[in-house]
Amino acid sequence: EAGVAQSPRYKIIEKRQSVAFWCNPISGHATLYWYQQILGQGPKLLIQFQNNGVVDDSQLPKDRFSAERLKGVDSTLKIQPAKLEDSAVYLCASSRLAGGPSREQFFGPGTRLTVL
Amino acid sequence: GESVGLHLPTLSVQEGDNSIINCAYSNSASDYFIWYKQESGKGPQFIIDIRSNMDKRQGQRVTVLLNKTVKHLSLQIAATQPGDSAVYFCAENIMRNNDMRFGAGTRLTVKP
DSSP, X not given: OOOOEEEOSXXXXXXXXXXXXXXXXXXXXXXXXXXXXXTTSOOEEEEEEETTXXXXXXXXXXXXXXXXXXXXXXXXXXXXXXXGGGOEEEEEEEESSXXXXXXXXXXXXXXXXXXX | OOOEEOSOSEEEEETTSXXXXXXXXOOTTOOEEEEEEEOTTSOOEEEEEEETTOSEXXXXXXXXXXXXXXXXXXXXXXXXXXXXXXXEEEEEEETTTTEEEXXXXXXXXXXX
């Protein structure tokens, strides 16, 4: 079974520029998550999708961050415009279902973003 | 707000010794707990989980203990190996919505 794929693996941009990350979850996984992991900290949930609908985006800075999962499979996370404090690793994870026994989240390798 | 935290940010052990990584949680509504291992440049990897109706669960070389009275979680690794060197995160979860909250992590270093 192929794992969660993310691209790019690394991105360096200047502040006020825009950036987009892509995630392809494990086939058949209905739930997709985006996390932000600042160096030295644990991952923080930004947004959770169930199929193509948003379940939880309470911690997403909506003035600059947006995410979509139009066909209920791949997802993109965008930052526009980026700030210095957005420098972090952006992790995508997927699980078969939300809640219940099939809740285990499988993580991708992440995209390391550096904002200069 | 309520959060998950760890007692120790770093832990150094000798190869072959047992390791114990601790975690405190404060959300009494959490009913599911997970330990993740994260190696450099990789995403977190599931190690073991435990539901709140249990106090102990064993896997291969790993054991998770849950003490709901003091809201404490621990991960025990038997016969620690160099490949166990990584950052370990505990996470708490409420079953119905799978909203996972991670702690800050403990870096485990295994000395040969």
